[in-house]
Amino acid sequence: MFGLVIICLSFLLAVFAYFIAPDSSPNANKMTVEIGGEKPGFTIHFLKIKNENIAERVPFFLRLVNGQEQPYSLLPITSYQKVNDSIIVQKYIDEGITERQSYHQSKVEQEMVLRKTFLLGTDKFGRDILSRLIVGIRVSLSVGLIAVTISVILGILLGSLAGYFRGRIDDIIMWFINVIWSIPTLLLVFALTLLLGKGFWQVFIAVGLTMWVNVARLVRGQVMAVRELEFIEATRALGYSHTRTIVFHILPNILGPVMVIAASNFASAIVIEAGLSFLGVGVQPPQPSWGLMIKENYNFIITHNPMLALAPGLAIMILVLAFNLLGNGLRDALNVRGKL
Amino acid sequence: MSELLSIQNLQIDFTSDGVTSNAVQDVSVEVQRGEIVAIVGESGSGKSVTALSILQLLPSPPAVFSKGEIWFTEEDGRKIDLLKASNETIRKIRGNEIAMIFQEPMTSLNPVHTCGHQVMEAIVLHQKISGAEAKKKTIELFESVQLPNPPLIYNRYPHQLSGGQKQRVMIAMAMSCNPSLLICDEPTTALDVTVQKTILQLIKNLQQQKNMGVIFISHDLGVVAEVADKVIVMYKGQIVEEGAVGELYKNPTHPYTKALLACRPALHVKGERLPIVSDFIDGKLTGVHDKLQIQELPKEAAIVVKTHPLLLVQKLKVWFPGKTKLFGKQTEFTKAVNDVSFDVFEGETVGLVGESGCGKSTLGRSILQLIRPTAGSILFKGQDLAKAPKDLLRSMRKDMQIIFQDPYSSLNPRMTVGEAIGEPIKVHGLAANNRQKKEKVIELLEKVHLRPEHYNRYPHEFSGGQRQRIVIARALALHPAFVICDESVSALDVSVQAQVLNLLNDLKKEFKFTSIFISHDLSVVRYISDRIMVMNKGEIVETGGAEELYLHPTSTYTQNLIASIPKGIVA
Numbered sequence: 040m041f042g043l044v045i046i047c048l049s050f051l052l053a054v055f056a057y058f059i060a061p062d063s064s065p066n067a068n069k070m071t072v073e074i075g076g077e078k079p080g081f082t083i084h085f086l087k088i089k090n091e092n093i094a095e096r097v098p099f100f101l102r103l104v105n106g107q108e109q110p111y112s113l114l115p116i117t118s119y120q121k122v123n124d125s126i127i128v129q130k131y132i133d134e135g136i137t138e139r140q141s142y143h144q145s146k147v148e149q150e151m152v153l154r155k156t157f158l159l160g161t162d163k164f165g166r167d168i169l170s171r172l173i174v175g176i177r178v179s180l181s182v183g184l185i186a187v188t189i190s191v192i193l194g195i196l197l198g199s200l201a202g203y204f205r206g207r208i209d210d211i212i213m214w215f216i217n218v219i220w221s222i223p224t225l226l227l228v229f230a231l232t233l234l235l236g237k238g239f240w241q242v243f244i245a246v247g248l249t250m251w252v253n254v255a256r257l258v259r260g261q262v263m264a265v266r267e268l269e270f271i272e273a274t275r276a277l278g279y280s281h282t283r284t285i286v287f288h289i290l291p292n293i294l295g296p297v298m299v300i301a302a303s304n305f306a307s308a309i310v311i312e313a314g315l316s317f318l319g320v321g322v323q324p325p326q327p328s329w330g331l332m333i334k335e336n337y338n339f340i341i342t343h344n345p346m347l348a349l350a351p352g353l354a355i356m357i358l359v360l361a362f363n364l365l366g367n368g369l370r371d372a373l374n375v376r377g378k379l
Numbered sequence: 380m381s382e383l384l385s386i387q388n389l390q391i392d393f394t395s396d397g398v399t400s401n402a403v404q405d406v407s408v409e410v411q412r413g414e415i416v417a418i419v420g421e422s423g424s425g426k427s428v429t430a431l432s433i434l435q436l437l438p439s440p441p442a443v444f445s446k447g448e449i450w451f452t453e454e455d456g457r458k459i460d461l462l463k464a465s466n467e468t469i470r471k472i473r474g475n476e477i478a479m480i481f482q483e484p485m486t487s488l489n490p491v492h493t494c495g496h497q498v499m500e501a502i503v504l505h506q507k508i509s510g511a512e513a514k515k516k517t518i519e520l521f522e523s524v525q526l527p528n529p530p531l532i533y534n535r536y537p538h539q540l541s542g543g544q545k546q547r548v549m550i551a552m553a554m555s556c557n558p559s560l561l562i563c564d565e566p567t568t569a570l571d572v573t574v575q576k577t578i579l580q581l582i583k584n585l586q587q588q589k590n591m592g593v594i595f596i597s598h599d600l601g602v603v604a605e606v607a608d609k610v611i612v613m614y615k616g617q618i619v620e621e622g623a624v625g626e627l628y629k630n631p632t633h634p635y636t637k638a639l640l641a642c643r644p645a646l647h648v649k650g651e652r653l654p655i656v657s658d659f660i661d662g663k664l665t666g667v668h669d670k671l672q673i674q675e676l677p678k679e680a681a682i683v684v685k686t687h688p689l690l691l692v693q694k695l696k697v698w699f700p701g702k703t704k705l706f707g708k709q710t711e712f713t714k715a716v717n718d719v720s721f722d723v724f725e726g727e728t729v730g731l732v733g734e735s736g737c738g739k740s741t742l743g744r745s746i747l748q749l750i751r752p753t754a755g756s757i758l759f760k761g762q763d764l765a766k767a768p769k770d771l772l773r774s775m776r777k778d779m780q781i782i783f784q785d786p787y788s789s790l791n792p793r794m795t796v797g798e799a800i801g802e803p804i805k806v807h808g809l810a811a812n813n814r815q816k817k818e819k820v821i822e823l824l825e826k827v828h829l830r831p832e833h834y835n836r837y838p839h840e841f842s843g844g845q846r847q848r849i850v851i852a853r854a855l856a857l858h859p860a861f862v863i864c865d866e867s868v869s870a871l872d873v874s875v876q877a878q879v880l881n882l883l884n885d886l887k888k889e890f891k892f893t894s895i896f897i898s899h900d901l902s903v904v905r906y907i908s909d910r911i912m913v914m915n916k917g918e919i920v921e922t923g924g925a926e927e928l929y930l931h932p933t934s935t936y937t938q939n940l941i942a943s944i945p946k947g948i949v950a
Contacts, residue, residue, distance in 0.1 A: 269789035273850075276747055277803045277857070278776030287802075291793040 042364030049358060053176040057106035061155070062170035065106045068325040071165035073115050073132055076339065079160040079168075079346050085113040086128055087148035106174075111148050114140075119152065126151065159350050162336055168350055171327035175351065178316075178328040179309045179358060182243050186308040187301050189247025194254025195297065199285050201255070202262030209259075216252050224249045224311065225318075232320050242321045246308050257300050261293035295373035302366030306359040313355050329355050382452060383560055383592040384410040384433065389447035391428055391437070399443070402428045404616045406447075408594075410560065415586060415593040417607035417624075419600055419639070421872035422843070425616040426596050430562050433461060433594075434477055435469050451477070454559065475505045478553035482565040484545035488537040494548045495521075495533030498555055505556045520551040524581060542735070543574035547581070554585060560592045567602060571734040571899065572943040579606050579945075598872060600639055601945030604628060612636045634659035642877035644906035645944070649925060652884075653877035653906075688722035688758075689861060689893050690746070695719045695755035697738070697745045715741040716752070717917035723861075723893060730908030730925065731897045732940070738917040739897050743863045746895070747781055748772060759861070777807050780854035784866035786846035790838040797834035800824070800853045807857060823852040826889075827882060844875035848882065855890060862894040868903060880907060901944060905929045913937045 057063045074083060089111050097107045115131040124144045129137040159168040201212040219227070231245035265271060266289065274284045315321030316330030324331060329351035336347035391403040403425040410416050420426040431437050433449055449461040453476060461469065481487045489497060495517050502513040514533070521529035524547040537545055546566060553561060563582065567575040583606050586593050597603050603610055604624060611621040612635065620633040631637045638659035647653060696719075698712035715738040723729050733739045745752045748764050757764045759779065764772065783789040790799055800820045803809075810816035821831045827848040838846055847867065854862060864883070868876040884907070887894065898904045904911055904925075911928045913921040913936065921934045932938045 269783040269785055270791045272744075272749055273781070273783065273789055273853070275749055276776060276779075276781045277806070277853070278773045279802070279806055280773075283806065287794075288791050292791070 040368070042361040042368060045357060045361035046365060049176050049180060049361075052173055053180050055103070056174045056177060057102060057104075060106075060167075060170035060173040061157075062167045063102075063106045064108050066325045067106070067167065067170035067174045067327055069109070069113070069166060071113055071115060071161075073130075074157075074161055074165040075163045076344055076347070077157060077161045077165075078344055079158060080156065081160055082154065082156045083115050083131060084117070084119075085153045085155060086116050086119060086126070086142070087111040087151055087153055088114055088142065089146055089148060113153065113155075116152075160344060160346055162332075162347055163339075168332070168347060171332060172329070172350055172354055175327040175329045175332065175354075176358075178239070178322055178326070179312065179355070182246060182312040183305040183308045183362070185243040186247035186250055186311075187305050189244065190250035190254050190304055191297065191301050193248075193251035195258050195290070197251070198255035198258025199262050199289065202259040203266055203281070203285055203289065205263075212255070212259075216255055219249070219252050225314070228311070228315060229320060232315075237320060237323055239322055239326065242312055242315055246311050246315075249311075250304050250308065253304065254297065254300055257296055258293060261296055262289055265289050265292050295370065298373060299366045299370045302362050302369055306362035306366075309355065309359055309362070381412050382409065383412045383414075384408070384452070384594075385448075385450045386429070386433070387448045387450070389429065389432065389449065390445045391425075391432060392443045392445050393441045394443055395441050402442075402616055403432075406613070406616075406618055408611060408618075410592040410594060412559065412592050413586070413590040414609065415583070415595055415607045416609045416611065417595040417597060417603040418611045418613060419597055419603050420613035421598055421639075421874060423615075424613040426613050427564055429613070430479075430564055430594060430596050433562060434473055434479060435461060435464075436479075451560070474501055474553075474558075475556045476558055477560045477562065478556070478558035479562040479564065480546070480549050480553050480566045482568050484542050484549055484569065487549055488545055490537050493534050493536055494540065494545075495535075498548065498552045501552050502555045516555070517551070520555055521548075523554070523585070524548075524551045525577075526551070541574075542570055543578060546570060546574075546578055550578075550581065550585070554589075557589060558591065560594070561586070562594045562596070564596045565598065566595075568598070572901075572945075573734065573939060575602070575945075576943040582606065599945065600628075600873075601643070601645075605945050612639070638874060642874050643902070644877070644880060645902035647906060649906055649908075653881050655877050655881070656874040687725065689725045689760065690723040691756075691758040692722065692746065693720045693756045693758070695742070695745065695757065696753045697741050697750060698753045714917050716745060719755075719914075719917075719919055721912060721919060721922065723895060725860075725893055726891065727910065728887065728894050728896055728908045730904035730911040731895055731914060732899065732901050732904050732911060733914035734899060734940075737914045739899075739914050740865055742914070743781065743865050743895060743897050747776075747779055747863060749781075774807075777857045778859050779861040779863070780857065780859040781863045781865055782847075782850055782854050782867045784869055786843045786850060786870060789850050790846055792838055795835050795837055796824070796829075796841075796849050799838075799849065800856050803853065803856045809857065819856070820852075823856055826855070826886065827852045842875075844871055844878060847871060847875075847879055851879075851882065851886070855886065855892075858890060859892055862892050864894060864896045864898075866898055867896075869898060869900065876903070883907065901929065901941060913940070 052059060060067055062069050074081070097105070114128070116128040117131050117137055119126055119128040125141050126144060126147060127139065127141045130140050132138055157167055157169070159172065161167060162171075197212050197216075201209040227249050228242070228245045231248060232241050235241040235244065271284060271288060274288055312321055312328070313330030313333070316328045317334045319334065322328035322331055332351040333348045339345065339347045340349070386406060386408040389403055389406045390401070392399045392401050406425070406429055408416065408418070408429070418426045418429065428437065432442075432444065444462055447462070450458050451461050451472070452458050459468065461472070488494065495514070498517045498520060499510070499513045502508065502516055503510065506513075518529045518533055521532055526532050526544060526547050532540070532544070532548070537548075540548065566582070567578050570578060579602065582593065585591070595603065595607055607624050609621065610624050610627045612619050612627075612633065614635045620627065620631065620636045627636065628640070631640055635656060638654065638656040641654045641659070642656070644653060695716055696714070697716040698714050700712060719742060731739050731742065741750060744750045746757055746764075752765055755765070759775070762771075762775065764775070767775065797817070797820050800823055801816050804816050804819055810819055817834070821834060824831060824833060829845065829848060829852070838849070841849065868879050871879060880903070896904060896907050908925045911923060911925050912919050913928070913934070915936050921928065921932065921937045928937065929941065932941055
């Protein structure tokens, strides 16, 4: 139940990421170098300065997908005062250091001062960790979704063919499975990313193509057990085609274990993606991904600000735990009475 | 005789999800030393639950012992209440003073240890003697249960023994500590009749030698009559009747006992309607040998007009690869069906009898091409099935069907009854649209005495007998000309078996199909078939008219087989 709540919540967060995140610029990539590496709960005032070229207003749907640049840039200040038609501010540079600057009134927004709190602090470029964390859910969830879809489709197809027909088909598929099995997952992902190029989609496909082996082996075993039952023999006696037997009679009966392994594959896909991003072959900056965030910030762990790397780490942990709990829950729920 | 075990007013309930269901109600049983007490009942009657509760082998929860006492008299004369005894005490009694033999010899031995080792383990555990002594004792025990060449068997693994031999090992294990009470839970149900006979004799001999008390649980009144001194009949968790074995068989008083005795097909001539339990409970019948007042069809149905054979099997061989040489060359074969030829005429029912492993099921399946035969021809309506191309074969499947043994695994648990019966109609295009299909399915459901509202139920909601009727409906959905019944009633209780046999007889008249009825039970086959073929080791040893073969068997194998059937008559 806990797992399901967390997963639904994270799906909602992922979909509405740009509306929920404090920083709604694309990829939550608003840098303010002056406030880099601040601790959680850091609060500061900003002066809103109008941009030179005003960005067009983006339609709702695109805003949902990509977020929107703000029409102004932010200048961190410690204090400000109005003198005639110009504004004199103390620009924040670092703890205790300020610089006096003045701006003409026409250059700043109507409501010129904005107070902002960074709940989880900022990274070394002064980007909001919370926003990047929220937008980063998208990568984790979509890698899981796509990798699981690919692996389940491939796994069920090959696994059920091998288990149902046995003989030569089985030998060939099992040989193929064993070959894939023998290649370390990371190595295969490296090879695939090299082949397909670095990036977002490549990682998804690469992870999916490595994980189908698990599913195929499980499906093959289950199909082999079910095909020996008399109702499968009955389908032959009744003259049904092989496709009908597999799709309507075998697959519904092995769906339980497949769902469970799909849920746990979802979790491991998230972990693999984080690992790849950490190594730099996964999601490329500036796109936020939890693995990438750890990579960017892990040297702060032993210095003053461990939260920068711990927050995405905790996020990964909670999401993976949620999927594993979901897997357990599915196993219990699908264990219907009258099961074989 | 002295009292050994006394169960008093035992009540056992099962709780699951907060719902309590009553399994055993107010049961009292007394067993004396040197007495064999049989508990008879059908599945779900509570007989096994009662027996398991003696050794506290029921998992609790869900089992709740709401009432009653089980008093057991130990060797030294002390009496203890097993229901209140501590786990420690029970463990000392289990295997030592009370031993148990289970139904399934195939799974009750551990496959990774040798048979000798397993028996020895029990001896060492309870008697605290050295390994060498225990081994000697084990071999002695193997001798006493009449295993051939005991020192050799000692080092054999369970899979190297036959079912009967395994059951002997189990009995040896049970006897290893000289128990004063032996509980046998359906010890011969999984065995062939000829083996069953020897095992029953063995149990009886051992019991007399050691002056043990025995509780013998069975669903088969015939078996019980051979061994028991006293019989207790259980029905729906209650004892309905008990008495000395001769008395109970001659003058049963409770209608249920009468029904159990009457519905065995052995007592009835072919084509006669079998009485079922409800006939007796409703009071339609009173005596065991009363006949149902139903007008019999004229005898013409029994006389088969030998026009032309519907099925012609010639020199059929089905060999399975045994050992293979390196590089996959076959060196040995298991000859499951070896050079079998026979024919089946239109409208006829041919019985196929044999013990397990004789190849009767393989023969049935190879006729339907579920197993490809190695050699020989199968002519069905003049078409050789063994050589038929796939498409033709698939469309010919409409004409021949099979009804399997296990009603639990022959239905897809994820499909409603309606879908399951409707599917063949849809696949073979016998209905124009969904509504017509549904009408046909409901018609079939009614034909097999199920109700239209069962259409949307799943198989797990039905009992074994009902499931078997669903399977029959599915097979008949295509109006086949030829049906193979592969042990179709073997997994059912006698009274349910009677219902299904009646149904098959009715449907045979209505749908006019030809059939092969495969069974290990000669009395069932004799009841339903016109002709009988007896199979042994892959070959047909005898063929003949049902009555004739049953009464005057010519081959020694058949004679032996018929002699082994428990007659259910007290000697």
